[in-house]
Amino acid sequence: MLKSIQSYDYQHVGDFDFKALCDLLANESYDLAASEIKTLLKQVDLNTLPFVDDSYVRSIMVNNQHYWLGLLNWDKGAKTRIHGHPEQAFVYLVKGRLSCKNFAKETLSELGNSDLGEGEYRYSKGVKGRVDNYIHQINAKEKSVSLHFYSDDPTKGEVFDL
Numbered sequence: 001m002l003k004s005i006q007s008y009d010y011q012h013v014g015d016f017d018f019k020a021l022c023d024l025l026a027n028e029s030y031d032l033a034a035s036e037i038k039t040l041l042k043q044v045d046l047n048t049l050p051f052v053d054d055s056y057v058r059s060i061m062v063n064n065q066h067y068w069l070g071l072l073n074w075d076k077g078a079k080t081r082i083h084g085h086p087e088q089a090f091v092y093l094v095k096g097r098l099s100c101k102n103f104a105k106e107t108l109s110e111l112g113n114s115d116l117g118e119g120e121y122r123y124s125k126g127v128k129g130r131v132d133n134y135i136h137q138i139n140a141k142e143k144s145v146s147l148h149f150y151s152d153d154p155t156k157g158e159v160f161d162l
C-alpha cells in the first residue's frame, strides 16, 4: 500500500522575502536564487521541521497560482514514486544526500542516476501546461533536507509506477 505524504505549512521566524526568491527562480536566475537560499537557510531551524520515519514530509513555504516553494525532510531510505513535474522544477540540497534516477517518458526506461550533494542544485524546464516533464524518482541515501520550487503544485505531477 502506498503511504500518503504529509504536508505542513511552514512558519518562518525572521524577515525573508519569499516572493523575491520565487521570482528569481521563475526567471531562471538560479545562481542568484542559490545565494538567496543560503541567506534563507541561516534563518531556518532544520531541527524543528516535521519528520516521519521511513518517509519524507513537505513543509510548504509558498503555494499560490504562480508557484510552489517548500522544504522536504527525508528519512534515510525514503523514496518518491516515479513522477513527473510541471513546466519548471528546481531542487536544492540543504543537507544529506539524494540520489536522482531519471526516466524516459515513452518507455519508462531508466536514463541514468546521479547524486545531489549539499549546496548543489538541479532544475528542469519542460513543456508548459503539462505535468509529465522531467520524470524521475528520488531516493534519500542519508537523512536529508531539500528545498524545492515548482511552477505549479507538485502534487499534480503525473505519477508513473513500473
Ligand SMILES: [Fe+2]
Residues within 6 Å of the ligand: 083, 085, 136, 138
Ligand atoms: Fe520530483
